[in-house]
Amino acid sequence: MNRTFAARAAAGGIAAVLVLAGCSSKAEDGGDKTSAGGVKTAEGVSGKTITLGALTDMSGVYATLGKSVTQAQQLYVKQLDAAGGVCGYKVRLSVRDHGYDPQKAVSAYTELEPKVLGFVQFIGSPFVAAVKQRVDGQDKGLVLPQAWSATLLGSPYIRVIGSTYDLETINAVDFLIREKGIRKGDKIGHVYFEGDYGESALVGSKHMAKEAGLTVVEQKIKPTDNDMTAQVTALKKAGVKAIVLSAGPRQAASLVGVAAASGFDVPVIGNNSAFAPQLLATEAGPALTKNYYVASPSLPIGADTPQAKKLVADYRAAYPKDALDNGIVAGWTAASVFGEALKKACASKDLTREGVDKALLTLDSYDIGFGVVQDFSDPAAASSRESVILQPDKSVTGGMKVVRPAEASKAAQTYTP
Structure with missing residues (x-):
């Protein structure tokens, strides 16, 4: 597994935190216990409350995404509690903003882990990877990350929702080939964050390039790099015919805007976290x-499905001043998956971490109405190999329209991580 930028940038700090946290006590929960209704409980269940953790980014590179994801999950919990909760328990979220900082992310995990049943959100592949050994070895609480690195596959407790970045990028390059005229012998650029996110996506672009006879011109960047002028200049000089972007919304705005200003008229496609509709109001909007497209693990918030329309109405009622974006879909989906696992664990009278983990394995065809069916029965596999291709459009709800519905390309279907 590639070392993450988090490990490189703050190896000493993370190591220290992990050492101190290695003996985190569960004593305050008193071990497994059984409620009056015969339901087995342990960490994260106290009195009449189930507590779930949410490790988010509301002040860093993914601040827009983090806010939408968190608010959607708070909305889900509110509706779940209004409907009676789970086994008579109310559910609450304990939220921490790590600001996409590795030290803060691991510290927040360390703080919350003994107090929660599991994590309904954890933004940042590098940070999830930094605690993976602890999760798998001793903590064993379900973590549903807002992260899609293939390095997270195989854990029975860290479960990626949707196609991983390598699969998503394979589908993205397939779109460039089938819809944007990229052909054998062409060069494509790939601008990517160092660390698990970008390097997982790079595996996908290289795999597809090998399959299709393309050449990948790499440009590695840091999450703090916001000006893409140097990258655009290098890729233009190299003669690439299209660009894949595995970074954040700020980098997307800069890259596409700089390319347009310099007359570099090539299609750019980003991974699912590389866009925010707020960008359409900037100079880069046109x-x-x-020229910009996004590969997504689901239909967008503005999808024409009953579930999407209800979510839009409910979210607008709860947060009337906030924009609609696909972070809402991602947050709602993760909360729904965790909620369904809790309900099944309740039916089995086992609301321990082990009980919830076992319950998730029974969800082999889960569909909440956003175009992609999820299968969580195999921890070693992505829950889906499909991607939806979207294009920014300020005239539609959420700022994204569908240009290719959910599909797993032939290369994605046969790909082995």
């Missing part, structure tokens, strides 16, 4: 609507 260029984004012309």
Whole structure:
């Protein structure tokens, strides 16, 4: 597994935190216990409350995403509690903002882990990878990350929802080939974050390039790099015919805007976390609507399905001043998956971490109405190999329209991580 940028940038700090946290006590929960209704409980269940953790980014590179994800999950919990909760327990979220900082992310995990049943959100592949050994070895609480690195596959407790970045990028390059005229012998650029996210996506672009006879021109960046002028200049000089972007919304706006300003008219496609509709109001807006696409693990918030329309109405009622984006879908989906696992664990009278983990394994065809069916029965496999291709469009709800519905390309279907 590639070392993450988190480990490289703050190896000493993370190691220290992990050592101190290695003996985190569960004593305050008193071990397994059984409620009056015969339901087995342990960490994260106290009195009449189930507590779930949410490790988010509301002040860093993914601040827009983190806010939407968290608010959607708070909305889900509110509705779940209004419907009676789970086994008579109310559910609450304990939220921490790590600001996409590795030290803060691991410290927040360390703080919350003994107090929660599991984590309904954890933004940042590098940070999830930094605690993976602890999760698998001693903590064993379900973690549903807002992260899609293939290195997270195989854990029975850290479960990625949707296609991993390598699969998503394979589908993205397939779109460039089938819809944007990229052909054998062409060069494509790939601008990517160092660490698990970008390097997992790079595996996908290289795999597809090998399959299709393309050459990948790499440009590695840091999450703190916001000006993509140097990258655009290098890729233009190299003669690439299209660009894959595995970074954040800020990098997307800069890259597409700089390319347009310099007359570099090539299609750019980003991974699912590389866009926010707020970008359409910036100077880069016109260029984004012309040349930018996004590969997504689900239909967008503005999808024409009953579930999407209800979510839009409910979210607008709860947060009337906030924009609609696909972070809402991602947050709602993760909360729904965790909620369904809790309900099944309740039916089995086992609301311990082990009980919830076992319950998730029974969800082999889970569909909440956003175009992709999820299968969580195999921890070693992504829950889906499909991607939806979206394009920015400020005239539609949520700022994204569907240009190719959910599909797993032939290369994605046969790909082995």
